[in-house]
Amino acid sequence: MGIAGSVLFIFLLIRLNGQKRSYRAEFKQKVVKEIVQLINAEWNYQPDGRISEMDYHRSELFTTHFDRYKGDDRVFGSIEKTDFEFSELHTEYKTTTTKDGKTEEHWHTIFKGIFAHADFNKEIKGKTLVLPDTA
Numbered sequence: 001m002g003i004a005g006s007v008l009f010i011f012l013l014i015r016l017n018g019q020k021r022s023y024r025a026e027f028k029q030k031v032v033k034e035i036v037q038l039i040n041a042e043w044n045y046q047p048d049g050r051i052s053e054m055d056y057h058r059s060e061l062f063t064t065h066f067d068r069y070k071g072d073d074r075v076f077g078s079i080e081k082t083d084f085e086f087s088e089l090h091t092e093y094k095t096t097t098t099k100d101g102k103t104e105e106h107w108h109t110i111f112k113g114i115f116a117h118a119d120f121n122k123e124i125k126g127k128t129l130v131l132p133d134t135a
Contacts, residue, residue, distance in 0.1 A: 028073070032047070033047070042077055045075050047072060048072055049073075050072055050073075050087040051086070051117055059115075062091065064093055065093060066093055067094040068094070068107065069090075071087045071090060073088045075087070081121060082121070085117050086117070089111060089112070090112045091112075092110060093107075
């Protein structure tokens with residue numbers, strides 16, 4: 001492949017990536033938002049929103065310090081008198097290694113999935129943690 005072919009290939013990749021982002025944003029607004037509204041018209045949807053870092057820390061589910069905190073698709077509202085929210089969330093920590101004079105970054109997932117938070121308006125003296133089975 002010559003220089004012209006390489007430039008064309010790179011141009012097409014950039015263009016397709018832009019179209020993918022545009023499609024994703026439109027899908028979230030036209031499909032995901034409508035599904036949330038069909039479930040309950042009073043619930044809110046934020047395509048770029050996520051659970052706050054403060055709520056993540058307060059859960060005390062993960063004690064590892066994160067270096068990267070990403071998320072999206074936040075849904076929030078209430079069911080009867082219980083306020084809730086959930087979103088996609090991905091937390092990671094970074095390690096570095098040096099080998100033969102080269103430093104390499106390594107990212108390790110702490111949590112990746114749907115993270116939920118609910119306020120049950122009850123004063124509880126103690127903690128209840130819901131954890132996955134360890135297989």
